[in-house]
Amino acid sequence: MTEIHTPRLLLRRWHDDDLVPMADINADPQVMRWIEDGSALDLEETAEAIERWEEEWDEEGFGLFAVELLASGELAGFVGLSVPHFLPEVLPAVEIGWRLGTPFWGQGYASEAAQAVLEFALQDRGLDRVISIVRPGNDASENVMRKLGMVPERETTHPVHGFPLNVYAIDLTEYVG
Template sequence: MTEIHTPRLLLRRWTADDLPFMADINADPQVMRWVDDGSVYDLARTAEAIEEWEEEWDEEGFGLFAVELLGSGELAGFTGLSVPHFLPQVLPAVAISWRLGAQFWGQGYASEAAHASLEFALQDRGLDRVISVSRVGDSASDNVIRKLGMVPELETTDPVHGYALQVHAIDLTEFQA
């Protein structure tokens, strides 16, 4: 089982116990504001998402980690890697992403988890390059992207929802572990 420990977090695979906590995160309109069309996910949609994330682990050897606080054991959300099939012009690519519950914002957890995931991608999984796709205007994600050392590469439009997207990238030679 793949696990990563950071000073404050455990990044791990998903368990059945995570479902209600991730469903609560996905049911928050504030959290989901920048995701897809901004709609919240119910319990069934969250269960489907977790199943998809676990399938990607099995198929690709990487995926989205559940992010757990070491001190309390609370599920804070996710971070990790996925293939951005929704954006064909960046393929083949692997993207890093994150989503945390609002109560965990502003404490550096997203940056800490994303940095560990990026290190995992470039050093453990041997990827040469990782991208991040964010909606234009999502300043919180932009802050994490900047802290990761990723640089702007492409501006495009979401092919389904029509909003502006910014693609950032980093390669192994630019990464600071």
């Protein structure tokens, strides 16, 4: 079982009891405003998403980690790696992404977890490049990308929803950590 420990977080595979707290995160309009068309997800949609995330672990050898706070055991959300099939123009690529509940914003958890996931991508999975995709205006996520050493690579448009997207990238052969 793949786990990563950081000073404040445990990054781990998904448990059954993660469903309700992740559904609460996915139901928050503030959280979802930058995701796809901004629609919130219900319990059933969250269960389907977690199932897909776990399947990606089995198929790709990487995926989205559940992020648990070591101090309290609370589920903060996810940070991890995925293949961005929705944007064929960047393939083959592996994307790093995150989604945390609003109580966990502004405390450095996304950066802390993403830094650990980048090291996992390089050291454990042997990836040489990772991208991240963001909608313009999502300044908090762009700040995390910059902290990771990622640089803007291209501007594009979401193929389904038509809104602009920015693609950031980092060459992990030059990653310092």
